[in-house]
Amino acid sequence: MSAPPTYPDEKQEPVLNHVDGPDSDGEATSFTALIAQDHQHEIKLRTMSWQKAAWLLAGDQVCLAIMAQTWSLSVLGWVPGIISMVLAGILFWITSITMHKYIMKNPQIMDICDFGYYVFGKSRIAYEFSGFMLLANNILLIGFHVLTGAKVLNTLSDHSLCTVIFSVIATLMGTVMSLPRTLNHVSFMSIFSAACMGIAILLFLVFAGIEKAPLYGYNGDYPTDGLVRTYAFPLPGTIWVACMNAVLNITFLWVPQILFPTFIAEMERPQDFPKSLAVLTVISAFLFIVPPAIGFRYLGQYSTAPAFGSLGVVAYKKASFAFVIVPTLVIGVIYANVSAKFVYFRIMGKSRHAHSNTVIGWGVWAAVMAGIWAIAFVFSEVVPSMGDFLSLLSAAFDSFFGFIYFAVAYWQLYKGKLFAGVGRSVMTVIYVFIMICGLFMLGPGFYAAVKAIIADYSGGTRPAFSCANLAI
Template identity: 80%
Template sequence: METVYDKLAALTRAAFASLFDGVTPLFITMAQVGYQEKKQPEYQTTDSEDDSLEMITALVAEDHEHDIKLRTMSWQKTAILLAGDQVCLAIMAQSWSLSVLGWVPGIITMVLSGVLFWITSITMHKFIMKYPQIKDICDFGYYAFGKSRAAYVFSAFMLLANNILLIGFHVLTGAKVLNTLSDHRLCTAVFSVITTIMGITMSLPRTLNHVSSMSMFSSACMGTAILLFLVFAGIEKAPLYGYSGNYPTAGPVKTYAFPLPGTTWVTCMNAVLNITFLWVPQILFPTFIAEMERPQDFPKALAVLAAISAILFTVPPAIGFRYLGQYATAPAFGSLGVVAYKKASFGFVIVPTLIIGVIYANVTAKLIYTRTMGDSKHAHSNTVMGWGVWVIVMVGIWLLAFVFSEVIPSMGDFLSLLSAAFDSFFGFIFFAVAYWQLNKGKLFSGFGKTVMSLVNVFILLCGLFILGPGLYAAVEAIIADYSGSVTPAFTCANMAL
């Protein structure tokens, strides 16, 4: 018998289905308006390091004349912000990737992703040093593709879609954590509302310098969660839960060098996308660099992040795979059999879940806010209108993210979709194009340059592969989800691990 709740859920889903029909043109319209209202001075390209430093000095001096100063972060603060963004729940999904791919393809994918991350990030920094006026990935696309208006609008749309969906994922994750800790004391939709309200409140600071202060606490909490998980996984006799059946239905725990027989290509591709998703945060980097007092020091912050990532993105997943084997889930907390262990480790995830959402919300809001306010005094001053618009933009971003978190049946598969559709551009293709722009006329001028040019051809091919076959695999996984039972919109069902 259909209940009042079922009717309400059906009506809500229909209402938001019609909303989504307008989301894409809404994003494109916002991006186009942003481009048209954007009053960016046409700075000359800096052809030397001295010219670049001179322009940076001028930009910093101009910024420091404002009430709200953005270009204030040191490289140390930037390193903390980078760590806060990257030390995240996605680390705990890598044991599952290894359980799908096996040791050899899994570790090769991880190492290769790390190497390409470093190369593309350095290319990004060099390109921004040539165009220090770049404020976000939209500006980066504009200059990388020859001051193309279409590239700016495309980048803006992709930034909005990627970030809002990611914030929605963090809303859903926050609800899962609260569900797990409370033994489902409240409706899951209520937990999502609580997470959204907390996210809005924490997102009110307008500078990344303030957000960076939160990131240290975020990294510490995620590190504690990972450490506790590794301890609990080691002391448990065996994991309890697994996708192929609970222990011991899938046999004794084992590890293996290559994918197990019967593993599909779609599953393997989604495991690869899961790894690349973790290693591709460059969509945020131009905004981070734009708020540094000395952007030329960004490689120092990047080196700190690379060292942290090299350890955290490989060692904990490898240990997790060693103890969980074919029973590994994503996130790996879900494989633990003792409820107390699960709560003690997973509970710490609530902090990075909120703070990483805040970082993405800040970058997203700045795109909309700066293009809306233009060069008016409200853009950089403590005025009622300035703060009012900032709050409205931030609330709108989190509310839209909340809607996505409630109506999408499997955010895990949609992360694979994000990786294929967005990371292919913002982790690979954009920077291969930027390398070509930086080195036109001298791509094969020497052995070293020739090698790097070939490496960037490989980077471009990787991006196209992720965009093509990768996107196909992600869509296939989503279709499989929809073929089964679909979680109703704004559900009260228990979503605890």
């Protein structure tokens, strides 16, 4: 096992994790040189076309969280809800393009940890902090997908087995599917993932439209809370914590940038990433707004998260929710791949095993991947409410990886000319707003998420490693 990455003094270029060093003149290595070096390895990472990167992005983003947006609309109402969705999409595009520009100037960046290192002035603390945040965020998200897999299996089988067994099944399936080492191979799975989630959404919309009434909502069975209705603004009595969690739910869906540096690093032409991003943005703009809006129209105040739970006919619920098992596992695979690479290259360094088909190389990779899924399984069993913990993730992690990091990156790119012209001045003002959004999520947003979790605990929670039925 090689030693952890070294950090030379500040007069030298850093030697980070699996990042290739500078050339003899001290200039940053070009993408051409990095790709040429990678293609000399037995296992080549930098092989994705922009089309495959677009599939990978779609596979990651077309997910179950879309079906929680109907609930967000039911809390916020049409006006604040749609404004939040559109604004989140605009900020997503702007920050993602800034990330890409920054990486184009620093080709040696291989993941969000390297990105944080350079953005914050080659800070070792920033690197280690980013690494911790990367693993914490991704492993908790994988745990959420393990729990979701157990919910799907519970729902389809009418709770034929203990829920822990279903979680074990989902964990084992995810571990096996995660064995491919390149995102180029994972992108192939993403095609089927996005397609299955699309079918699930379409079936949900059809069933929500043709059924007579929803089954239930958080305020009781239909029609306990009256006939289905929609509204422009939050209903009277809606508390601030609920509204904040609804906004965090929307933000969580739109902020996957923690993965983007790794995606860019595995492209054969990283400069083509904006093409992939444009495809994702068009898909997301439609799927993140239109299906939730239609769902809110038919479910109204009876909307649940995910919205499948509100369907009134059990057969409808099973038919639509069944397709979610594929994206549940594949998205877990994507997050596991990015997480495992960070740990794997910390262990293997630049040894020949890191990029070769050796027994040691594959053995360490499999062990790291199994360890990540095992930890995620534990989290899936001990966390009482993954929904509220996703709000906590959004506040704690997305505040940095969706807003603050990119506001700092923008400042690094344009310092000294932040107000050079009308266009640059406008963008600078936008990035001041982006920084404020990040700090707001980290402050009041984090407080709201914690309050929701406290409320869960006070109302009784699911015991750890419980066999209780989690069917929706």
